[in-house]
Amino acid sequence: MKKALIISLKFNPGHVSHLVASYKQCEDLGYESYYFVNERFSDFLPREGRVMTEGKNKIDNPDLAIFTFPSLSNLKYMIKFKTGRTRIVYIFHEPVVSFNEYLLAGYSNFATFLERLKDLAGCFMVRLADAVILPSKKAYNNFNSSKRYKNKNNFYIPLLFDDESLGLNKQERKFFSYIGTIATDHSFNEYLNFVLHAIEYNLLPNVDFLIVTKSTLERNERINAALSSGRLLVKDGKPMTNEEININYAKSILIWNAYERMMQSGVLPKGFMFGTPALVLRKNESEFVKDGEGVFAIDNNNNFKEIENGVISVMSRFGSYSDTCKLLFNKHFYYKTHNASFEKIINKIT
Numbered sequence: 001m002k003k004a005l006i007i008s009l010k011f012n013p014g015h016v017s018h019l020v021a022s023y024k025q026c027e028d029l030g031y032e033s034y035y036f037v038n039e040r041f042s043d044f045l046p047r048e049g050r051v052m053t054e055g056k057n058k059i060d061n062p063d064l065a066i067f068t069f070p071s072l073s074n075l076k077y078m079i080k081f082k083t084g085r086t087r088i089v090y091i092f093h094e095p096v097v098s099f100n101e102y103l104l105a106g107y108s109n110f111a112t113f114l115e116r117l118k119d120l121a122g123c124f125m126v127r128l129a130d131a132v133i134l135p136s137k138k139a140y141n142n143f144n145s146s147k148r149y150k151n152k153n154n155f156y157i158p159l160l161f162d163d164e165s166l167g168l169n170k171q172e173r174k175f176f177s178y179i180g181t182i183a184t185d186h187s188f189n190e191y192l193n194f195v196l197h198a199i200e201y202n203l204l205p206n207v208d209f210l211i212v213t214k215s216t217l218e219r220n221e222r223i224n225a226a227l228s229s230g231r232l233l234v235k236d237g238k239p240m241t242n243e244e245i246n247i248n249y250a251k252s253i254l255i256w257n258a259y260e261r262m263m264q265s266g267v268l269p270k271g272f273m274f275g276t277p278a279l280v281l282r283k284n285e286s287e288f289v290k291d292g293e294g295v296f297a298i299d300n301n302n303n304f305k306e307i308e309n310g311v312i313s314v315m316s317r318f319g320s321y322s323d324t325c326k327l328l329f330n331k332h333f334y335y336k337t338h339n340a341s342f343e344k345i346i347n348k349i350t
Contacts, residue, residue: 001030001031001032002030002031002032002063002064003031003032003034003062003063003064004026004031004032004033004034004062004063004064004065004066005034005035005036005052005059005062005064005065005066006019006022006023006026006033006034006035006036006037006066006068007036007037007065007066007067007068007074007077008035008037008038008041008067008068008069008071009036009037009038009054009071009073009074009077010038010069010070010071010073011037011038011040011041011239012069013044013214013239013240013241013242013245014180014181014245014266015068015069016041016044016045016242017161017162017164017242017266017270018068018069018159018160018161018266019035019037019041019045019068020045020046020049020162020242021160021161021162021335022066022068022160022335023035023049024162024335025160025335025336025338025339025342026064026066028336028339029339029342029343029346031063031064032050033049033050034050034051034052034062035049035050035051035052036052036053036054036057036059036065037051037052037053037054038053038054039053039054039055039056040239041053043241044239044241044242054073059077059080061080061081061083061084061085061086062081062086063085063086063087064086064087064089064346065077065078065081065086065087065088065089066089066091067088067089067090067091067125067129068091069091069093070093070094070118070121070122070125072121074090074125075121075124075125075128078090078125078128078129079128082128087130087131087346087349087350088128088129088130088131089129089130089131089132089133089345089346089349090125090126090128090129090131090132090133091132091133091135092122092125092126092132092133092134092139092143092149093135093139093264094119094122094139095122095134095139095142095143095146095149096115096119096142096146101261104260104261106184106185106260107184107185119148122149123148123149123150126149126150126151127150127151129151129153130153130349131151131153131154131155131345131346131348131349132149132151132153132154132155133154133155133156133157133345134154134155134156134157135156135157135158135159135264136156136158136264136286136287136288137156137286137287138264138286139156139264140154140156153345153348153349155341155345157338157341157342157345158264158269158288158332158333158338159264159266159269159333160333160334160335160338161269161270161273161329161333161334161335162334162335163273163329163330163334164242164246164273165246165250165273165274165275168246168247168250168274170250171247171250171251172251173250173251173252173253173276173318174206174207174208174251174253175207175208175209175210175233175248175251175252175253176195176204176207176208176209176210176252176253176254176256176279176311177209177210177211177212177248177249177251177252177254177255177256178191178192178210178211178212178213178255178256179210179212179213179245179248179249179252179255179256179267179270180212180213180266180267181213181214181215182213182215182217184260185259185260185261185262186259186260187256187258187259187260187301190258190301190302191256191258191301192211192223193302193304194304194307194308195209195226195232196222196223196226197304198304198308199225199226199229199231199232200222200225200226203308204308204311204312206315207253207311207315208230208231208232208233209226209231209232209233210232210233210234210235210248210251210252211232211233211234211235211236212235212236212240212245212248213235213236214236214237214238214239214240215236215237216236216237217234217236217237235248245270246270246274249270249271249273249274249276250274250276252271252274252276253276253277253311253314253315253318254276254277254278254279254296254310254311254314254315255267255268255271255276255277255278255279256278256279257271257278257279257280257295258279258280258281258298258301258307259280259281259284260281260301262281262284264288268280268288268289268295269288269329269332269333271325272294272325272326272328272329272332272333273326273329273333274325275322275323275325275326276322276325277294277295277296277314277318277321277322277325278294278295278296279295279296279298279307279310279311279314280295280296280297280298281297281298281299281301282297282298282299283299285297287332288328288332293324293328294321294324294325294328296310296313296314296321298310
């Protein structure tokens with residue numbers, strides 16, 4: 001049987017869903033799938049999966065190697081695989097047209113310089129790949145409009161997920177939630193400022209607020225007061241399993257996705273998977289994001305009244321929003337929807 005490696009060499013528990021979806025897709029297409037991952041993933045991946053970890057397992061050249069996320073360690077394995085019969089697929093999340101967008105999103109000059117270095121490594125990975133997959137139309141257009149990226153075998157397929165909501169008991173929904181890494185371009189401070197304002201002025205009394213992140217939230221007097229009110233719950237400071245993360249989506253009325261800079265987001269499809277709508281910035285509308293279709297769009301994520309109105313609107317028509325979310329998940333992000341498209345890509349490069 002043909003062998004496929006699903007590769008992620010930088011640990012991030014938020015990547016587990018993507019790894020599982022690619023693993024299952026390759027199994028559907030007749031491959032014997034293996035995870036090849038940073039060893040910290042071992043406790044987070046499904047127990048029934050075949051797992052190999054960097055440094056512990058000898059890696060022979062497989063028939064197919066799918067590099068799912070950026071890592072400098074990718075380069076040495078790509079070079080190794082190029083000497084054999086392995087076909088290499090690289091999922092390229094963030095092709096960049098202009099680095100000014102990082103500065104505009106609040107990145108420092110040094111952080112923007114680091115993004116330039118990461119992009120340089122990405123350019124090499126793109127050239128080594130037999131096929132490059134771009135997970136949004138914006139990513140696809142950025143890739144093909146840039147002179148830095150050299151690979152004619154590039155294709156658009158959205159981020160892939162299995163439906164992890166199946167088998168999860170129904171949860172009481174009461175949170176307007178921020179789920180994910182605390183990041184400048186994810187506009188975490190804007191979310192937090194609204195939460196603190198809402199609690200201080202007793203807005204949205206039937207809604208509580210939830211922050212779920214492996215980052216550490218620094219407490220201050222206002223945050224401690226919000227925590228003491230019982231309306232803010234914070235789960236921070238350590239990685240959570242996929243199952244633990246999923247429960248938080250299922251408990252949410254609305255997910256914060258009003259990011260200052262966004263090419264695609266894993267938070268959006270995870271919310272859709274659980275029938276949970278998202279609050280987004282109108283400027284980020286895309287093939288996945290249209291106001292009133294599973295999301296509520298706002299113009300300014302510093303406008304407390306606009307955010308409040310968004311929460312009220314979603315709550316007033318939650319059933320309709322939630323049903324649309326599930327339809328959009330199956331249309332765009334469910335891995336089986338894209339099995340035939342991925343099979344065509346593999347056939348083209350083999």
